[in-house]
Amino acid sequence: MSLLIKTHLKLARISIKENRTRSFLTCLGIAIGVASIILILSLMGSISRLVSNQVKNIGADLIVVRPSTNKDAMSGIISELTASSSYQKSNLAVSDVPVIKEIEKVSAVAPIALSTRSVSTEKNTMDSVTVLGTTTDFNVIQPLAMRYGSFIDDTNENKTAVVGHTLALQLFNTTNPVGKTLTMMGNRFIVMGVLSEVEESINFNNVDFDNTIIVNIKTLEQMGVSEQIQQINIKAANTDSLAEVSNNIRERLKEKKSGDVNFTVLYGDEITHPAGSLFTIVSGMLTLVAAISLVVGGIGVMNIMLVSVAERTHEIGIRKAVGASGQNILLQFLFEALILSLLGGLMGLILGYILAFFVSIVTPFAPYISLQILLVTFGTALLVGVIFGIYPALKAASKNPIESLKHYR
Amino acid sequence: MNDTVIELKGLTKRYGYGDTESFALKDFDLTVKRGEFVMIMGPSGCGKTTLLNIIGLLDRATSGEYKLNGENAANISAARQARLRAKKIGFIFQNYNLIEDLPVIENVALPLVYTRTPRVARLKQASQALAHFHLQEREYYLPSQLSGGQQQRVAIARAIVADPEIILADEPTGNLDSRSSHIVMEELKAIHEEGNTIIMVTHNPALTTYATRVINMLDGQIDTDIKTVADHKLPKPVEARSKKRKGRSR
Ligand SMILES: Nc1ncnc2c1ncn2[C@@H]1O[C@H](COP(=O)(O)OP(=O)(O)OP(=O)(O)O)[C@@H](O)[C@H]1O
Numbered sequence: 001m002s003l004l005i006k007t008h009l010k011l012a013r014i015s016i017k018e019n020r021t022r023s024f025l026t027c028l029g030i031a032i033g034v035a036s037i038i039l040i041l042s043l044m045g046s047i048s049r050l051v052s053n054q055v056k057n058i059g060a061d062l063i064v065v066r067p068s069t070n071k072d073a074m075s076g077i078i079s080e081l082t083a084s085s086s087y088q089k090s091n092l093a094v095s096d097v098p099v100i101k102e103i104e105k106v107s108a109v110a111p112i113a114l115s116t117r118s119v120s121t122e123k124n125t126m127d128s129v130t131v132l133g134t135t136t137d138f139n140v141i142q143p144l145a146m147r148y149g150s151f152i153d154d155t156n157e158n159k160t161a162v163v164g165h166t167l168a169l170q171l172f173n174t175t176n177p178v179g180k181t182l183t184m185m186g187n188r189f190i191v192m193g194v195l196s197e198v199e200e201s202i203n204f205n206n207v208d209f210d211n212t213i214i215v216n217i218k219t220l221e222q223m224g225v226s227e228q229i230q231q232i233n234i235k236a237a238n239t240d241s242l243a244e245v246s247n248n249i250r251e252r253l254k255e256k257k258s259g260d261v262n263f264t265v266l267y268g269d270e271i272t273h274p275a276g277s278l279f280t281i282v283s284g285m286l287t288l289v290a291a292i293s294l295v296v297g298g299i300g301v302m303n304i305m306l307v308s309v310a311e312r313t314h315e316i317g318i319r320k321a322v323g324a325s326g327q328n329i330l331l332q333f334l335f336e337a338l339i340l341s342l343l344g345g346l347m348g349l350i351l352g353y354i355l356a357f358f359v360s361i362v363t364p365f366a367p368y369i370s371l372q373i374l375l376v377t378f379g380t381a382l383l384v385g386v387i388f389g390i391y392p393a394l395k396a397a398s399k400n401p402i403e404s405l406k407h408y409r
Numbered sequence: 410m411n412d413t414v415i416e417l418k419g420l421t422k423r424y425g426y427g428d429t430e431s432f433a434l435k436d437f438d439l440t441v442k443r444g445e446f447v448m449i450m451g452p453s454g455c456g457k458t459t460l461l462n463i464i465g466l467l468d469r470a471t472s473g474e475y476k477l478n479g480e481n482a483a484n485i486s487a488a489r490q491a492r493l494r495a496k497k498i499g500f501i502f503q504n505y506n507l508i509e510d511l512p513v514i515e516n517v518a519l520p521l522v523y524t525r526t527p528r529v530a531r532l533k534q535a536s537q538a539l540a541h542f543h544l545q546e547r548e549y550y551l552p553s554q555l556s557g558g559q560q561q562r563v564a565i566a567r568a569i570v571a572d573p574e575i576i577l578a579d580e581p582t583g584n585l586d587s588r589s590s591h592i593v594m595e596e597l598k599a600i601h602e603e604g605n606t607i608i609m610v611t612h613n614p615a616l617t618t619y620a621t622r623v624i625n626m627l628d629g630q631i632d633t634d635i636k637t638v639a640d641h642k643l644p645k646p647v648e649a650r651s652k653k654r655k656g657r658s659r
């Protein structure tokens with residue numbers, strides 16, 4: 001068998017070489033599809049890596065509670081897209097925070113309450129600014145570098161806020177607005193700190209800190225604003241008992257919510273999975289587009305193989321007359337299709353990473369290469385080759401030898 | 410030892426139906442024994458090529474029986490028919506039927522691809538076969554770079570390269586000059602003397618001297634059938650033919 005495979009490979013090589021231009025164009029069709037898949041996988045991999053690096057930086061003692069998304073995924077996505085605020089409705093509450101804090105071996109607990117508000121200063125008014133309501137523990141769990149001033153605390157009588165690096169400039173036309181006031185939700189807040197520029201804009205909190213205002217969640221409560229809690233960050237006392245602590249959290253919250261388990265407790269690598277369903281939608285759509293272009297590429301392979309079979313009818317007749325079985329002919333043409341699509345896959349791999357490289361110049365997403373991506377690439381290329389190569393190959397195999405022999409060029 | 414190789418009984422090949430119905434072969438009976446050199450003659454369109462195609466397992470009869478080495482051809486699977494074509498049957502066509510994209514030597518080696526002979530052995534055997542026809546210097550020419558006569562000699566080299574038992578030749582000398590014709594016929598004669606069976610279609614009555622049997626066909630049937638050599642004088646199969654063939658290179 002291996003002998004015949006070697007022969008088929010050689011024949012395919014000869015045939016592809018002989019029709020260099022059209023083989024190249026056919027490969028290009030596959031290459032574009034594969035390249036877009038590579039690009040998407042590389043982007044998703046890169047985003048996951050960024051988030052996981054973030055978690056690593058924070059430390060291995062992090063536990064996160066998120067509202068679970070076990071309701072129908074599609075309706076979740078729709079409600080998220082149509083809601084005035086793009087933040088998920090959640091069944092976590094501020095009152096969960098003290099409950100968790102009481103648990104043994106928990107050293108800090110910070111809720112993440114995100115909303116969008118319109119904010120105005122003497123200079124400017126901005127319509128949708130991300131406001132993060134949390135507690136002072138936030139800085140214990142994930143210390144944010146301050147450029148000016150200090151982080152929110154519990155002692156200040158006034159309503160205070162910390163502003164992100166980029167936002168400070170946009171709202172106040174200066175990099176250091178400490179001591180100035182901003183107005184939102186009908187209240188005046190004193191700016192008491194400005195964050196340093198954050199290098200990794202993607203993190204497990206799903207917050208772009210450069211463009212966020214951080215306020216004490218107690219201040220919000222006093223104002224009577226009820227916030228949705230998107231996430232609760234928890235720092236365990238040590239890294240050994242993460243499983244035990246997260247189990248306790250799960251039990252205690254379940255108790256408090258009288259049996260309701262509409263939340264998930266995550267630690268370690270589980271945290272790193274980007275949760276945003278918008279991310280899921282976008283990558284899903286991109287994958288669909290890539291799949292369509294792969295199908296188009298596959299049709300190109302089928303088309304060229306049909307031409308090749310028609311052109312080589314005489315050859316097929318001769319081969320059958322001297323002893324080729326239908327299976328021999330089938331394999332010969334199937335191999336040719338496979339090699340075309342594998343070459344296309346290889347071209348797509350290179351093209352995809354060139355694109356990923358260009359993307360990395362304008363975004364923080366470095367090209368991401370993994371064995372999985374390589375396997376997926378060659379798997380899809382092979383699959384396309386088989387699916388679109390089998391029909392022309394069957395057609396070749398079933399040709400009548402006598403009719404074929406009469407077929408002169 | 411002169412057992413029957415080919416046995417045809419009531420073989421009929423019909424084309425078309427109703428008004429367009431025509432018979433390329435009609436109730437055709439023929440028995441060919443091992444070692445016979447059969448020449449088939451007859452006017453154009455009398456069914457000679459059709460007969461060879463059916464014997465060579467390239468075509469199927471509409472009705473009637475064909476036994477190859479005692480085995481009913483209708484019962485042989487397509488895959489085994491292909492293997493028989495590669496190993497036991499050598500075809501020489503009226504036109505040369507070479508693959509234009511492959512060099513001469515690869516064309517000659519083609520049947521060996523399907524008998525699963527390793528590549529080096531394949532090319533060696535092909536090279537030897539070409540040497541018989543004084544084409545050793547043209548091994549890497551493409552068929553289109555050869556004269557018609559040379560192409561036909563390549564096709565004959567291809568037919569004998571796998572050392573088949575039956576050679577089916579459809580006017581093999583039709584395009585050759587007398588010198589090349591002579592080489593071809595001497596080669597076929599040598600193959601025949603090793604105990605092989607040859608069935609050859611020709612329009613040249615002068616070549617019938619090589620035959621042990623001459624059949625004249627007319628309208629898909631046998632008109633005359635003359636054996637010039639008695640059955641018991643037919644050449645006996647030579648054991649280990651291939652060894653002898655190798656030693657015979659000129
Ligand atoms: N595919 C076909 N469809 C219809 N009729 C056919 C077909 N092939 C052959 N025939 C007919 O069968 C008959 C025999 O054809 P065949 O090719 O066997 O003749 P031949 O004896 O080889 O002639 P020649 O000496 O010219 O080669 C012819 O009348 C031909 O028209």
Ligand SMILES: [Mg+2]
Pocket residue numbers: 457458459503579
């Ligand atoms: Mg003919």
